[in-house]
Amino acid sequence: MEQSHKVHHKPSAGTKHAKKDAAKGVDRSGGKGFNPKAFTNTSFRAADRAARRTAEKDQKRLHVPLVNRNPEERKVTSAKGQGMDEGKLPPPPIIVGIVGPPGVGKSTLLRSLVRRFTKHNLNSPQGPITVVSGKTRRITFIECGNDLNSMIDLGKVVDLVLLMIDGSFGFEMETFEFLNILQSHGFPKVIGLLTHLDLIKKASTLKDTKKRLKHRFWTEIYQGAKLFSLSGVLNGRYPDTEINLLSRFISVMKFRPLVFRNQHPYLLIDRLQDMTSRQLIQENKKLDRTITLYGYLRGPNLPPRNAKIHIPGAGDLEVKSVERLSDPCPLPTLESERRRKMGEKAKLIHAPMSDVGGVMYDKDAVYINVPGSFSKGGDAPQGEGEKMVMDLQDANKTFADGIQNSEIRLFGHSTAPLEHTQQRVRRAAAPRSGGPMLGGTDDDDDDEEEYGSDEDEEDYEDVDGEGIVDGLNEESDQEGDVRYAESDSENDDLEFATGFQQEGKIVNIEDEDFDDEENDDIEDGSDEDEDVPQWKKNLSDKAATSFAERMGRRRDLMSLIYGSELSPAEIGAGKTRPSSADAESSRMAQDDLFQVSREENKGDEGDQLKVPVDLEALKTRWDDEEMLDSIREMFISGPIGEVDAEGNPYEEDGEGFEDIEDGSDNGGDDEQGDGVPYVGVKPSASDHESARAQAAAKKQAALKAKFDEQYDDDSDEEGGKMDFYDQQKSEMAKQKQLNEDEFEGLDIDTRAQIEGYRSGMYVRLEINDVPCELVEHFNPKIPIIVGGLLAAEERFGYITVRIKRHRWFTRTLKTNNPIIFSLGWRRFQSLPIYHLDDHSIRNRFLKYTPEHMHCYATFYGPVSQPNTGFCCFNSLSEGASGFRISATGVVLDIDRSTKIVKKLKLTGVPYKIFKNTAFIKDMFNSALEVAKFEGANIKTVSGIRGQVKKAQGKPDGAFRATFEDKILMRDIVFLRAWYSIEPKKLYNPVCSLLLADSEEWQGMRLTGQIRRDEGIKTPLDINSAYKPIERTTRRFNTLKVPKKLEASLPYASKTKNLAPQKKQTYLQSRAVILSEEDKKAVSLLQQIQSLKKDKISRRKEKQEERRKEYRKKIGIVDEKKQDKLKEERRERFKKEGLKRKRDEAAAEGKYGKKRTR
């Protein structure tokens, strides 16, 4: 046969083709091909279909627009160095979690990725590792251990998950558990990674495995989810090409904001330091510690004061102080970006818990690793002695203090690490505004500290000056004195306002200044009060000057309100400094001992909106014509001070323009009434012209805007036609811009005070009263997360959720069995009551969760917002077999009380029956109880309905009842009632971070489990025991009808004697003798019968033969099937054995390092 060659295709693109086109004179500049018809639809139908398809695609693209609370990423344009907005805060690094079962190659991947981005070889990567991945993006990698606690916590903060799957083994339960956790807390992006594929030798098996795993992965994430495969390990890393590809995917990935993270600020902690003094710790080992946590802030702004946070695994805490630090891993600057490629210097890494560059920050020390000596991780063969030294390194951390291990330690126990921030004595950043205080204990301390002596003040200054870490650019030097100022000119004045005293010349000068103003003010006031005639002399002038004076006075409202002791009335009246007596008294007010009697403490005033007005003054003021005219411009019919978008329907061209100039020339004098037309100075001609032009342009723009608004013109992009979606998006963009711009001009500290600390900042949180176990059992391999709490989330209440038992969880869930919730940031154990809506009338208690159906659950716990997702676990320990997620659901409702009811049936028995009335006993215990149930509906077993009437004197609790019919003595009477139940108040946070081994956490146990653990037998009530049921057959007496009655009955009603006849009938008793013919006939019949029988038996025999053959055939097939099954089973066991062997080998360190926790 002749070999067929691939047909040559003429090039349809490229230079050659272009040349040919040019020669032919073909113009393809339309973008598409030469044939314009080729891209139109041939038929109406096709056009319709195409249109529908594009419309569908358009709709599919749409998602609910969500605000991204993190700053935008930088835009890098193709032009070199363009589009870099240096001054702006970059977004925080994206968190990439590496998740997978042990031995799957997580650390190897982490090492490979870090090596790819930074050219660093990490020996033991631990904790979050932040690297700069490009000009616009930083990435924090973190490896997630196999314990459920870490998986839950990390699942709440990661932006991207690298889900590692052992290709040679397949999916493991933890993987599915992790995916389900992600699902309930907001799904981040997931990339799958198949490893250990080199263990599969056969190409076809490899292909099949990949395909199978891919499809399984897709059902879990979405169709077409990204799944990489990594082939074998080279030099302890994955092949560079594969890692390159992966890293490219990571660095360009886009993320959609998740609702929960958009509402709560959070940090992934990359460094923890214990700030407690060593001496105190030595005195009391269990002392509550003061710690500092470092990390990049994410999500919305973190409140600057007393932010409430939750550290999953440690509990609710309050941040004592927040400080912004210089970015330890900044993006490349504009300078380095002149080049196309990112410079090597810009490829930074920040991994305080790992041993980057041989330096490692521990919780209380800095370690410097000198390579070459007995460092771990090398594959060099180990001698016996060497091995012993290695083993010494594995010693517990707490031991490390005592043991001189191979790492050289620079600092002793007592000295703090290189961090200079530790020595500082920190105080609250802003002086308190008096009045309220948090907590009751520290009143007196506050008084002494606040606004105290000069010493204190100096101290404060120093602290602040230093407080800004060197990286915080130019603002740092201002920091010392600027508090709430907007501009430098106000600084000095401010010192006053805030109540701080300073020595030095400047202050004195200012002081004089101040007094002058004060005097002016007083004069002013007196004028207003007494000198009415003077008032009237030149009112417009006076108004202008008084206004200018009042406002020209240099005062800053914010510092007055938040930073001074002035009373509100004083600030309102325009004072800037407290009269000494007032200040004194307000200070004293804090002190219970020296309560000074004040007016404040008397009378009814002080809680009203309206302020008393001096009616006389008001009258004289507004009786004046000029005064009345002065506000004319505030009205629509008045003269036009300025043209705004709203326009002015009454304006006439000429007049309008003149007014505009007045406004612009006199710098806003118009507000005081000087801008009344024809009163002000006429402008020069040239001014006039330009102003006229300007005004005309303005007017035209306004008109156009109005027109666009009215007629929905789609020519303009602003006021043009936008669908709802685009409108929402543009509104969000506008708001976001405003959020960024509003506080732009303020200095860093004031800005933080107003809006809090923003996402993307690297901050240091100082936290007091942290349980010592958090520090003692600190393990860099377990992520620490700080989650901010909203105002409502510190409260506790009953939470109603919609819950569904997970279909992979094998057991049903029982009411009041403790269950661990992962809700919001928290993990806690609580006792839910399951219930179901009963015809929208009541919430009915359920003992067990229904199968394959949602039900409600109510439990006591910390409030979280409705619509928050959660998942539940019965146990978090690794020992638990099977799928550990027991239920998932969503929060519906928060309340302080519940309305769950349980059916309660009260039973009683009649002791006396009249016609429709019966007396019932044994239902209640007292007459009082009966009284409560008077009028209640009751029912007998047979369905006769009745009502409770009145209590009877004897026996106790008996009552009279009426029924719709006569009841029987043996009837039981029921009263159906509803008994309301409340969930038990258990909130038991899972404090996994406070334990040396997070697995050993034990919550509340079930009764059964306690019995099992303690070896207690289940108490057996004798009445609860099952006994064989004996049912005696009921015997009824025969019905005897009196003879007299019988006789008078009609025939139909007469009793019939139905007993069988005992005597033989005539037909039975006679003898039959057959005739000859009959005999013949009988014998013939018999013959026919026997022939038929024979025929059937032979047919059966034949059939049996055929069946035998068939069975034989089936048997062979079956045998083959069995063989195949056996083969498969053998294969499976073999694989499992291999896996087990590998695990064991891994445990011995054959496969490199593995998690030992």
Place this chain on the structure above:
Amino acid sequence: MTTQAGPSRDILRFTTHRHLRQRILLSILSGKSIRVDGIRSDDVQVGLRDYEINLLRLAEKVTNGSTIEISVTGTSFLFHPGLLPGGNYTHTCHIGRSIGYYLELLIPLAPFCKKPFEINLYGVTGEEGRDMSVDMIRTVTLPHLHLFGVTDGLELQIKKRGSAPLGGGQAVFKCPVVRTLKTIQFLEKGKIKKIRGVAYSTRVSPQFANRMVESARSILNRYIPDIYLITDVYKGEDSGKSPGYGLTLVSQSTTSSIHSSETLSIPNPDKPQTPEEIALNATRLLLEEIKEGGCIDSKHQWLISLLMALGKEDVSKVKMGPLTSHTIQFYRDMLSFFGTKYKLVEDKKTGEVDVSCIGIGYSNVNKSMA
């Protein structure tokens, strides 16, 4: 262990009876407990007044799970706030203060209830000099709430009027619930395009209302033609137990910024006021209010500021007139309850203040799903 099971232990402490309502209000909204000490400890009549106790009762009534402990002398009390269930309530207000006193507490709470809020309040509908009258709340406060997206079903019905001192009025306040408040930017005050007003009279000659309208018009007519002042005369049962009359004026601008003023008759004064005087005073107050500028009414600065802070984590910005002392104290209390600081930029020329703040991301946790 710092993990706590149970309500937050933080208690905010305050002294004196001043600004009592806003502290109760903020306590309920923030969920922080408060303790107020030294209430009129220096007064002849020591301790909480009857109307304040009535207010505390009301606060307990509209919340679920609140506890109030008042000391024996009445000079201090402890308040643990509960959640807001909403629904229908009836409350008889103490006649020491008008219904406005109580409504000012309820209005900011109502949108954050679980179910739509409705309350029937009995008492004095208007009182000169201290609290807003029901007319003002209806025509000024409620439109201010509209700005934040609290609109459908928000209403205040004045069923009966009852002047001070004996009252006998009835007002029904209805409010829908919201999940989150809208973020607002309100910087254009516009120009005043219309003035509306209500002149009411109870148990006096109906002519009083007409006289008030006449004299108010005598000043206002010079500005704009679009003035409608209605007379609202209640008779018989609906007019309460005491004679009284008053005028409420509202001006609205092209950007629907609202300014208002009101003057009511004083019961048993030394020198009786004529309706003309009352109307002129109200008019002058309105002009004063307009002159002070800002996009919102000065008596509502606190309300707007509060609702701005309770929004999403976005920046709200509003131009206000010069801050009143009530507002200033309110800002200080906001700092201690919510940790919110406002950025205040004073316009040196006009005295107007640009108030901006970032919302705390407050959302109605009480509102249930589905």
